Amino acid sequence: MSTTHAKKPKIIWLNTLVFAITFLVAAIGVPWYGFTHGFSFGLWMALLGTIGFAGISITAGYHRLWAHRTYDAHWSWRILFALGGALAVQNSALHWSSDHREHHKHVDDNDNDPYSAKRGFWYSHIGWMLREYQAARYHDYNNVKDLQKDPIVMWQHRHYLALTLLTTIGWPVAIGWMLGDIWGAVILVGFARLVINHHTTFFINSLAHIWGKQTYTDRNTARDNGFLALLTFGEGYHNYHHIFAADYRNGIRWWQFDPTKWLIRTGSWLGLTRNLKRANGYQVEKAKLEMQFKKAKAQSDVGCETTLAKLHDEFDALLLRLREYYQVRKQLLDGKTKALADHMPTLDELQQKVAELRDALQQHKRAFRNLLQQQLAQQAS
Ligand SMILES: [Zn+2]
Numbered sequence: 001m002s003t004t005h006a007k008k009p010k011i012i013w014l015n016t017l018v019f020a021i022t023f024l025v026a027a028i029g030v031p032w033y034g035f036t037h038g039f040s041f042g043l044w045m046a047l048l049g050t051i052g053f054a055g056i057s058i059t060a061g062y063h064r065l066w067a068h069r070t071y072d073a074h075w076s077w078r079i080l081f082a083l084g085g086a087l088a089v090q091n092s093a094l095h096w097s098s099d100h101r102e103h104h105k106h107v108d109d110n111d112n113d114p115y116s117a118k119r120g121f122w123y124s125h126i127g128w129m130l131r132e133y134q135a136a137r138y139h140d141y142n143n144v145k146d147l148q149k150d151p152i153v154m155w156q157h158r159h160y161l162a163l164t165l166l167t168t169i170g171w172p173v174a175i176g177w178m179l180g181d182i183w184g185a186v187i188l189v190g191f192a193r194l195v196i197n198h199h200t201t202f203f204i205n206s207l208a209h210i211w212g213k214q215t216y217t218d219r220n221t222a223r224d225n226g227f228l229a230l231l232t233f234g235e236g237y238h239n240y241h242h243i244f245a246a247d248y249r250n251g252i253r254w255w256q257f258d259p260t261k262w263l264i265r266t267g268s269w270l271g272l273t274r275n276l277k278r279a280n281g282y283q284v285e286k287a288k289l290e291m292q293f294k295k296a297k298a299q300s301d302v303g304c305e306t307t308l309a310k311l312h313d314e315f316d317a318l319l320l321r322l323r324e325y326y327q328v329r330k331q332l333l334d335g336k337t338k339a340l341a342d343h344m345p346t347l348d349e350l351q352q353k354v355a356e357l358r359d360a361l362q363q364h365k366r367a368f369r370n371l372l373q374q375q376l377a378q379q380a381s
């Protein structure tokens with residue numbers, strides 16, 4: 001029997017009280033203190049800075065470094081994010097990564113995905129942490145054996161409670177002491193900051209599986225959502241992330257808001273991060289085109305066999321061109337690396353070929369889109 005229908009598991013009082021009390025203190029404390037005392041400009045800046053540090057510790061540290069191993073990082077980088085992760089109060093990196101790997105492996109499976117979006121908004125947002133839904137699995141860290149070899153991960157895991165208390169209390173008090181308003185800092189940088197960090201991260205498990213576009217795959221509920229990316233340091237491109245989880249980027253276009261990606265990239269220039277992994281460009285484009293084709297077909301419900309066969313042939317021809325483009329582009333990139341090493345002159349010919357192929361591919365894509373529209377319009381009329 002599915003656990004969905006079984007008797008509800010025991011409430012986890014610690015989590016429930018932490019979420020409820022921090023929320024209440026923030027919701028009542030911020031307007032009350034704001035009206036009676038006011039918050040200084042310095043406190044607002046400290047709020048933003050702390051949200052950023054704790055938030056990015058989860059996205060660049062817990063998520064992309066530890067849970068998915070999309071890059072390697074210097075010890076100083078890992079210590080910083082181990083501390084920021086404790087400040088974010090989302091359990092240890094080891095525990096978080098273990099949950100998250102289960103989420104990817106069993107996405108949308110109501111019994112095995114710890115925060116399955118198919119169990120609804122409330123459950124995937126926060127409900128899953130309020131009861132002992134996965135009691136049997138907890139303390140079994142079999143799926144994060146690799147992380148157990150990282151002494152910084154294990155140090156944070158062993159001292160998680162102390163580190164959390166130290167950072168979540170110590171930091172706002174230190175800020176308040178420096179700015180001369182300890183209670184203001186505790187309310188704003190302590191409580192309100194934690195509530196904001198919590199719920200924006202939780203949106204990735206709830207809203208990013210409900211609201212947005214399925215650009216690359218519809219085999220799971222994950223969505224791409226630029227607005228959520230703004231709130232979550234780039235994690236809103238969740239549809240891309242679920243299909244290409246080994247990529248250190250979530251927003252792969254230059255205009256997509258993904259500060260986590262920018263930070264990891266900047267780290268590589270400073271020698272703090274290395275081995276940044278990216279998905280294969282051909283696979284990414286292919287997935288996207290396949291989804292476009294699939295959606296167009298579903299929308300118009302093409303019944304005619306010959307039209308359908310023709311569209312499939314055209315689609316295959318487009319994929320061939322795509323493959324050719326990426327192959328020649330790879331030759332060019334490899335050639336460039338070699339030329340750089342051998343101090344050879346530039347690879348003009350190959351460069352020109354790539355440019356030509358890129359134009360041809362763009363044209364081909366446009367032509368295919370037009371053909372789709374025409375055929376589907378004919379079908380509809
Ligand atoms: Zn997800």
Ligand SMILES: [Zn+2]
Pocket residue numbers: 063067068100104241245
């Ligand atoms: Zn992930």
